[in-house]
Amino acid sequence: MFACIYIPNASNDAQAALLDCAGAFSPRVENMPPGAVVFDVEGLERLFGSYSEIASKIAEAACARGLEANVALASNIDAAVCAARGFGGITVLNHGTEANRLSDLPPAVLSASPEILETLERWGIRTLGAFAKLPAVDVSARFGQEGIELHKRARGVGSRPLVPHVDRVRFVDVVELDYEIVTIEPLTFILSRMLDGICTRLRSRNFATHEVHLSLGTYIRVLNLPLPVRNPKLLTRLLILDLEAHPPGVGIRRIEIEAIPAKPRVVQNGLFVPLSPEPEKLELTLARLKAVVGEENVGAAEIQDTHRPDGFRVSKFSSTNKDISKLDKSWQDLPNFKLLALRRFRPPLEATVQLRNSTPIWIAFHGVHGPIATARGPWRTSGDWWRPTMWDREEWDIEVLDALYRIYFDVHMDRWYAEGVFD
């Protein structure tokens, strides 16, 4: 037996209240917004008595929550919903009487699409009884599968199973401290204990997490992971390293951790997978490296879409950046790499250059000085003239003291710089 509680024009709050009300009677509740919830009341007779008494109890519970609701009980879900939508107050449809009881209701209670309702209107179908009398084959020919479903509902013979509503589960833990913590070290033990509990809960529901929100009073840090993990030791270490890099700077009285659930990573390793670090281990290594050299100095180089010399940025590194897609290629097809590499001076080193006939003949910069044996240039480049970061320069390649350098004359700064050494 199923019960339906219905409120016309229900708001979001009212819908939540309906769910609460239904949840007080059964754990198996289906949410049917707007304004309806259906739930299984089988077996409640022992608690509340007959079906009429159960319906009265449900109506009282709704009323206690400030809801003016229709309540209907029927042997199937669709009949209960139609009855709740069509009849005011309390209705109980006994098994076998659904078609007869619903026959006077308008087709609007079926929740059909406006097109179908309009067509029924044009056909002169004003009640469910009239619709139920139509041959099912003809209804199918005209309305398709949806028409068959509506026809079943009109006859009160629905048989679909209940789809239980599942609340979003939050994996949160909060600790209120008796006294303030001002250093990171004691926090390790508290975070470890909290994350142990959260990871156990995640594991019990077969979840992992790729995002952890840590709130230390008003100070909030978000840990984003490239892949879902549920290892409490790893998460604790990553959070501590993050806090060491970005200390809160205030005393901590309240700690809240929320892990956003995600599907765990399932990996089938192969015999011929190329060498790469384990993702979880790599994440920890990256966090440690960032603590040593700074966050901006660790990552993968990404060349920017510009002709500006040294135009790049450092992006987050992940060993899963690229899938293994090139295993089938022939290794013999690899190019023979023999391109000349430049070692850059960052920032470029200011240089003193002497010219003869507009050609550099002597240079001095950062410990290097001497006559230029060979100089080739100039190669003029410029760009971004519409931005403050414009560049306009003349490049020369030179040989000094048996080493090969690239130097350039900055037209706007009217100065010479050494950009790098070919090596």
Added chain:
Amino acid sequence: MQSAILHQGFALSRSRSAPQGFALPRSRSTRARLESALGERISAPFTDIERRTLETVPTGIAPLDALMGGLPRGGITELFGPPSSGCTSAMISILAEATARDEVCALIDGNDAFDPKSAAAAGVELNRLLWIRCRKLEHVLKTTDLLLQGGGFGRVVMDLTDLPASNVRSIPLVSWFRFQRTIEKTPTVLVVMSSENIVKSAAALVLRMEKQDAQWSTLLNGFNFNIEIVRSRKSRPLKSYVRVHLHSECVQ
């Protein structure tokens, strides 16, 4: 099994006058006695350590690979030479070769001198290369420790070229042996690049680079460099040179 076969061959060659059926059991019993005597201190006294380091990976420089087979896995390879000797080009070639095979590599850049554009032009897949930009020697050493202990990298390159020579020389030899010990049983190749020979006996392979003639057109067109194998654990040091030509058409 392999060491047993080798041992068997050794016993047969040394006891030609003795009956063959006699030599084998005696050698085995001697080996068993030695193993039981040394077992407390040395877990596998007859395991051929040299054989473990024989696996090599190509450098991408064909003449060099043809001469010495490539870089030894689980060992330190040192490249050294003065400015414009071709060390960086060789290092980029090594990284390009590794990333082209989808191996993940790391570059510990001692003085933030790496140029991503010329590396990408030479074939390095930058999203397979972890780039750590350092400014201090202590950061370089600490970073190397972390990466090697983390494991899983095909090539780890330490670029010490532009750091002050006195600082680089002061790295204790024990540090290099520690690195060597860390990667010994792993497939990782640690490549150390510097302006002078610093890794000494901890290195499995030491290559000295030297610039030869340069070719010029509108700008620098390229140059040749020589590679000398100074030390090789796989074979005797070779005084032969490999001459490699580099061209600069992709360097912006």
